[in-house]
Amino acid sequence: MELHLRTLVAVLEQMFFSSTVPIININFQKSKDEKYNINKCNYNIDFLLIHLRHTLHSLCNDITWFQDLLIKVKDILKSILNIIPSSRVTDPNDNYSILSMLTQLRQDLNFKYPVAPYYVNWRIMLIIQYNIFNWSRSNKEVINKKFGEMILIEYFWSYLEEEWININDKTIFFNDLIGYEPLELSNTLWFGVLDLAQNLIQKSTQTATYGLCYYMAIESLNKTPNSFIQFKAIEILLHLYNIDNELFGKI
Template sequence: MLTQIRKCLSFKYPVANYYVDWRIMLMIQHNLFTWSEGTKTIISKKFCELVLMEHLWSFLEREWIDVTNKSILDSQTKFDEVSNKVTKALKNTGSFLNDLAGNEPIALPHTLWFGILDLAQTLIQKSTQTSTYGLCYYLAIESLNKAPSSFIQFKAVEILLHLHNIDSKMFSMIEDDFDQYIKELNENKSSDFSEKFQNLLLFIKEKYLEDLKISNENIGKEKKGKGKGKKRTNIKF
């Protein structure tokens, strides 16, 4: 089925390799949500989420194969190099237009991986299924353990913090997971990588708490005058 979808997709301008798979995942997500929501549901929400998770895992496993036996040092260096190239291309309008006209556009490494994790985060926000939360936990923790760069570390940590906020008892092990990951960075990589991750983790926690505060304030404004709504629990890390 995926092969047929790929053949049917066409784009006006050249696109990066990852973009085709990304569009396919968006199509799958859109159709599954459409079939499981509204007054005339074709499939249950639980089945919808299981099918979507199956596709997310399938695409991510292919991404993981590409980073097997590669150190985070090598991958992070490559990510930084390509990131600089993207910045230069955006500054150089002529070069950027040439890319659009014929050459494959420059893409950051593991963009599809990041995007799939983002879809998983969206699913968590819509779901009430414990099984979905569990699958997304393993998706995120595996991504963190295999993360080739801070780019992937960032999104994996965001998902884990979101799960912890949903059910701090069920996901009480997440703080231990972070500690274990830091320990492994110290043992297998270097103290520099460990320190960078700890700084990243602190930044993401602060960002998440700030985002949660803004979200709660917006919810409060929407419900003002309509009675008291359910108050969300403030989380501590």
């Protein structure tokens, strides 16, 4: 099931970043007499279901909203990386640090349908990753691939440090799939960033990338308030162990 869900996520992400985003009308409402039994044995499945739900909701927004968001993130990111002069960005007087970029973008995001609080940061992170991958893997190679990976890891750490400051000790909850309240798990953004790190490991050949993601997983394992994050951290460590059991054999 996880493979099928990741395929659906990949398709939705392509729709999100395409130049012509279709407007989707969705309705999750079912009969109140219908019962759903959710067996949480794979937290990747839980996370992917959450991601699919909120991405479908975000695709119900106006097309102009998508285009404006993509352009804004791309321009600010270019300014941070000195790919274009800051005068090309919408507000050249702003301090284009990671924190200031996130603050500015959060204020500009509005969703037609309700999404969980984590999803705003998650969507911004996905757009950042999309642009960096494109710049580092295009024929023109705007930025070096290794440099692109280091940039991504810097953003991953930035998000995780914010999560660690606001560690939530609440018990994991899984909202009703058919209700009006957003589907959410505790520390969803934390899990999502670790999932992106795992994906980066699978695509990378750089030992430095492996090492930084290793410490990211170790820190998460030490700080985790629940089994949700523990699951993903251990999954990353096991993957790294399979790559090099001598270098990443200690937890």
